[in-house]
Amino acid sequence: MLKKFKNLQKILFLWSICATSSFGIYQFENGIPENFTTSNTSKLILENNIVKDGKQSLKWQFKKGDKLNIKKDIDYKPFVKKQKEKSRVSYAMWIYNKTPINDKLKVEFKKDNNVKSFFEVNLNFVGWRTMWVQFDRDMQGTPEVGMNNIEFTAPNVDGEIIIDQIIPTILIDPRHNARDEQVNFINIDADNAPNAHWMALYKNYNQIKSNDTVASITTNQIEGLKTIENKLLKDILKNVAVNDQIIAEKNKQLSLYKQMFLTTPQVVEVYDKQLKKENLEKMNFLQLQDFGIFMRELAYMYNSTDNPTYQKQIYDMFIDGLNYMYSQGWTKGSSQGTIHHLGYTIRELYQSILLMKQPLLKNQQLQKAKDMVSWYSALGIIYTPDNEIKGVNIDVLNTMLPGILTAIMLNENPSVAAKQLEVFNHYLTTGIMYCPGLVGGFKDDGSVFHHMQNYPAYAKGAFEGLTPIIYYIGNTPFALDENAFNKVKKSLLMMRIYSNKYNWLLTLSGRHPNGKFKIPVDSFGYAAFGLKNGIDKDLAQAYLRLATKSKFKEISDNYKAENSPNGSWTMNMGSLQLHRRDNWLVGAKGFSRYLVGNETYKKNNLFGRYMSYGTVEILQGSLEKSGFVQEGWDWNHYPGTTAISLPFDKLKSSIAQVDVFSGVEEMLLSDETYSGGNSLNNNGMFAMKLHENPKYNGSHRARKSVFFFDNKVVLIGTNIINNDKQNETHTTLFQNFLPNKTIKAESKSINNPTVIVDSQNNMYKIKEGNIVYKKGMQNSLDQNVGTPTKNNYELAYINHGTSPENESYEYSILIKGNKKQQEEFKNNNYYNVVQKDYNAHIVEDNISKMRGYALFEPISLKDKYINKVDTPSMVLLQPQKDKIELSFVDPDLRLYEGIDFTQYTKDGAMKEVSIYSRPWNKNDSIAHTSTLIINGKYKVNPNENVKVEYENNNTVLKITTKYATPVKITLSK
Known part of the structure; x- marks a missing residue:
């Protein structure tokens, strides 16, 4: 895995050679720049222990209302319509808080001492936070070419913050700036945009009814919750070796990770396109998915041993990893600048927390982890009013449903979990059944729409994300609504019609005409268990024709493979x-x-x-x-x-x-x-x-x-x-x-x-x-x-x-x-x-x-x-x-x-x-x-x-x- 990280750095270095942008970035590796000035009551100190990248950051110790100025042309350029480049100029920076400050930091952009635009940052957090604020849309005022002073105004209390990676101007796709609890005014239109499933974390989290319960939980519902959790754990869990050497290696690996910049490919891509190679070399990136895999390996180890000494060592490591993640800004309320396509890279992290639910609960560490999962999985999306549900997005099915179900199953109160599962079912049913025009989701003819078209490559991902959920909640009181199930079933069965046997027609390959995509065979087996009771015969027989080896004994023991479909x-x-x-x-x-x-x-x-x-x-x-x-x-x-x-x-x-x-x-x-x-x-x-x-x-x-x-x-x-x-x-x-x-x-x-x-x-x-x-x-x-x-x-x-x-x-x-x-x-x-x-x-x-x-x-x-x-x-x-x-x-x-x-x-x-x-x-x-x-x-x-x-x-x-x-x-x- 270490080799993998080194290769990533080499790739970034090679890519950065091709970067053409001249945008500046302040990383403080060579000291405090001369153009940084501050009030006499403030102190600017180089910080060596808490950094976002490299070896140094900037600590600003301030009295209430103090000023910090960066005097230099920020290279602002207004957007020009009808050009090929649709990205817009944004401002970006990282701030670290040791203790929350119940006030705001004001960031103003001046031209010859006149304020042209500004925004404010809530400082009520601990750890690192970032914000990507678009000048033309997100800030107040009217930005102008020639702005030559960035002025920070301290909150109305004495305190300190640590700053790193100040980027005065950086081009960002206007769809991708994300709002959160620190800058909740950013890109508000994204709450209702086509990519809202990624971007509306702030809106969705604030829709969660965390204390909503069923009127009276039944024995069947309690048994259903146990069944769902057991199926989930069985599907995720893996037995691994545990010994002193492996634990020592994991400790060493975690120590290395804690010196790195935990992020996603989407953030790396933005930096890579526009920063100079010498700036990129200081950013020691750790991909969130790699970290999630590491955390899941720890969870595997914890669940693979009965040795209490080993379990304590592994648990302590796991908590250390969570705390590192929280400090990096991967916590409830933080959107990391941009959050689009997150579901692809965070699923292993969700699984690790579910596997560690009981020790986290025992040690009173579960709530913060659950809040984090609820935030990033967009759990609150299930509370979307019916009139706002316009189909079901394939990205939600593919990448977000497992996280949503995980967040529900992390509830301590079974009555809350039961209520959220009912809401979850209703949300899925409404989205699946509503599908007019080119809206994403399941059509009556068996098409599965994404990107405004029938798209098997994405349908594959949708089925791979949705059908295990159908399996988990199937044969319980929380099973998917029958009408919605039948619509999914038809689309799944149609996939085996336009595929033969495992590849679909080349003309249906979208932007991937490479012959590599294949029908998701296990999805037929998972979906077969989606009824409230029993197994769906059509899906079971289709599964057995496609599967080289059945992973579902209940199907192979009771059904025979269908004949190859014939007809038009x-x-x-x-x-x-x-x-x-x-x-x-x-x-x-x-x-x-x-x-x-x-x-x-x-x-x-x-x-x-x-x-x-x-x-x-x-x-x-x-x-x-x-x-x-x-x-x-x-x-x-x-x-x-x-x-x-x-x-x-x-x-x-x-x-x-x-x-x-x-x-x-x-x-x-x-x-x-x-x-x-x-x-x-x-x-x-x-x-x-x-x-x-x-x-x-x-x-x-x-x-x-x-x-x-x-x-x-x-x-x-x-x-x-x-x-x-x-x-x-x-x-x-x-x-x-x-x-x-x-x-x-x-x-x-x-x-x-x-x-x-x-x-x-x-x-x-x-x-x-x-x-x-x-x-x-x-x-x-x-x-x-x-x-x-x-x-x-x-x-x-x-x-x-x-x-x-x-x-x-x-x-x-x-x-x-x-x-x-x-x-x-x-x-x-x-x-x-x-x-x-x-x-x-x-x-x-x-x-x-x-x-x-x-x-x-x-x-x-x-x-x-x-x-x-x-x-x-x-x-x-x-x-x-x-x-x-x-x-x-x-x-x-x-x-x-x-x-x-x-x-x-x-x-x-x-x-x-x-x-x-x-x-x-x-x-x-x-x-x-x-x-x-x-x-x-x-x-x-x-x-x-x-x-x-x-x-x-x-x-x-x-x-x-x-x-x-x-x-x-x-x-x-």
């Missing part, structure tokens, strides 16, 4: 259609004016612009076994997409922080509302109007459709157009990694029609389009950092040439067919294209007679089934002996009507905006009634979403939809 599923909140047979999955994905097409950060997914351009991806086994390896992958050619093939330097995203709602990222929208899927009788379809965001090439458009019939897929594209005269436009058939290192290079053009079998044993029958096939070493760039990569690949695409004008394609795929099926597929036309043009793509399967309609415009048809529709829609229709089964989708999510004019320039051009800033992103879907006229008269099975009329011997269906949810209808003759 529509997830239009993700603009996603899924189709499964045997052990393979094929998925199609798009984007729209509501759903972003990519998420790109400065060091993530740099070339991911085309991820959702109608991707059609076949997955059997891992991503690598299915043809994807990041090294060598050509980012221009996601399978199924229609895109302009660009040199990588032009494909690379141009990223900026477009407003204060977002980070430095790119999340582009289209202006089209038509993108999504439909399902009927285990078959499905997908269609989209593709329009590239004008940030790159707003002339690029296409109309695309995909029809899934059993193990065959039909893909059609029309009206492909753009104005790029230098680069070709391609519709990619497939791109597959070839693990054999001795591949013979090959490149050829193929006339249509033709048949190609790829290395994954999928047969492509191309009826229309000029085909290019390549095989051999393929060069690319790393998606994170842009360094060269290469690998053997095969690639096939339809070449639409440069500046395509109303180009088109048509091809079909036989997925994983045997030789007999491939011969039949090659020689027989199993489908019939009824129409393919600007208005509609209509395809009929000659085997099932199912007909799929991608109706891009309101249209009257010369069709044997459909006469007319007044809404762009998708219809799947299958005639039976004496009836017709039909599924209808209006793919427009309808989060708003008309045009969002804030997304356009004065000239009417669409511009890049942050999805987080959209005024409509929390809107509920607007119900819309579409009129679909069917040839002939039919009776319609009762359906609350369908009204029936008859007109000229036709059946008029008035179909009401929300959230692009398919409506199933049965028509009887």
Whole structure:
């Protein structure tokens, strides 16, 4: 572990070489600066024992009302709008108190002896505290360029404070300044911002009803509390060796830690970006997570021995560690300057305190530790009024729930714990059940939203955080509400649909297209215990199919693994259609004016612009076994997409922080509302109007459709157009990694029609389009950092040439067919294209007679089934002996009507905006009634979403939809 710390220092040193900021910092290592002056009644003394970094800090001994001045231009620069840098100038410093002072320190910023701005710091604390105060927003007054004096006014009592790390001006993302008990006026808007779960510690702590109890605690509740605590401890506890040598090593390690600056990666990042290397070298950082792991190891040791001498030594060490942590400012009421993303780094510390609950309680040391856990875990968030709960944030589920439950279980009074568990359940239920628009949480189609989109990488974390909680409180009176449980269950089960077996589709990987993320198998087992009584059969069987070895004996003893799921599923909140047979999955994905097409950060997914351009991806086994390896992958050619093939330097995203709602990222929208899927009788379809965001090439458009019939897929594209005269436009058939290192290079053009079998044993029958096939070493760039990569690949695409004008394609795929099926597929036309043009793509399967309609415009048809529709829609229709089964989708999510004019320039051009800033992103879907006229008269099975009329011997269906949810209808003759 010591090596780990040394490596951290080396990394910081190397990073700091690249730092460009000239911001100053006062660390007092070379004495008291000459520009520090004070009142005659004050003393400035160098302090050697209590320091935040290095070997010296500054002690100010003052009489009431004394002044301390730092006379030098502080380098204040006002924020300039419309620039790429969205960070704002803040003031930062650390203060240490030996004893609390029930008054305030005033900090003023003067220009030629005139006060321009100021703030005050509450001094009622012990230990170190810091504050990051933004000049333009958090201070009183109006800051000006040229401010040249910082003046501290002592409180109205005699006393002393110790000061270190004064940073007059430092750039900080305005979302990240955090208020606390010392500076409770900072960034108040963060209490209701998208990152409020991290930042609203002050608000949340003050919502806690610490003395609230159940009216009368029951025997079942008492037993339930014991059950929850036992499950928690069993899940956390680990037996370890304990002897004199190990205890001595831990003592030595703690002595080392106590000389370090206990902090988080978020704080280090801010310092690293802007301080000079000589300043950083004095900051001997200790990461909070490393310290938490150390404390948890002590707790393991305490619980692994019955030797009272060892237990006392370990307990004394543990208390010494807690006191060090408190003195560093890691205590109730302190926000460390910024507190965002804390949950990732503090969970081990919470676990250590829970494991040490009994000795802490016995020695009257529990309350302070519990208060600390309650503060940093945001326990008070569970008391949020219902009207303020707008969904459930994935970060809360992933990182904060364990801390909240720990804080509840640290209560000495079981009646308080029982009441807080009831409130906890209500908070979770309300958040899970409320999920309109793009609000984070669980959608009715099984999507899990974070960053305003269906995001499996974050859903994984949500399940890993939430399902153990569901397990702990399950089979007790405090089990999760049934409706909320079922919503979580559906989303968890859908994860195994869009994953096969453990990897999800590449197009769903967000900003992490690396093939490394996997389905959280244990979450299925944990969630299976979430009922008030018993085990959920569906989750248990799904768990057993996925688990290589069951960790839940109750499941493996009583259930059998499910068969691999087969069928077709529509997830239009993700603009996603899924189709499964045997052990393979094929998925199609798009984007729209509501759903972003990519998420790109400065060091993530740099070339991911085309991820959702109608991707059609076949997955059997891992991503690598299915043809994807990041090294060598050509980012221009996601399978199924229609895109302009660009040199990588032009494909690379141009990223900026477009407003204060977002980070430095790119999340582009289209202006089209038509993108999504439909399902009927285990078959499905997908269609989209593709329009590239004008940030790159707003002339690029296409109309695309995909029809899934059993193990065959039909893909059609029309009206492909753009104005790029230098680069070709391609519709990619497939791109597959070839693990054999001795591949013979090959490149050829193929006339249509033709048949190609790829290395994954999928047969492509191309009826229309000029085909290019390549095989051999393929060069690319790393998606994170842009360094060269290469690998053997095969690639096939339809070449639409440069500046395509109303180009088109048509091809079909036989997925994983045997030789007999491939011969039949090659020689027989199993489908019939009824129409393919600007208005509609209509395809009929000659085997099932199912007909799929991608109706891009309101249209009257010369069709044997459909006469007319007044809404762009998708219809799947299958005639039976004496009836017709039909599924209808209006793919427009309808989060708003008309045009969002804030997304356009004065000239009417669409511009890049942050999805987080959209005024409509929390809107509920607007119900819309579409009129679909069917040839002939039919009776319609009762359906609350369908009204029936008859007109000229036709059946008029008035179909009401929300959230692009398919409506199933049965028509009887």
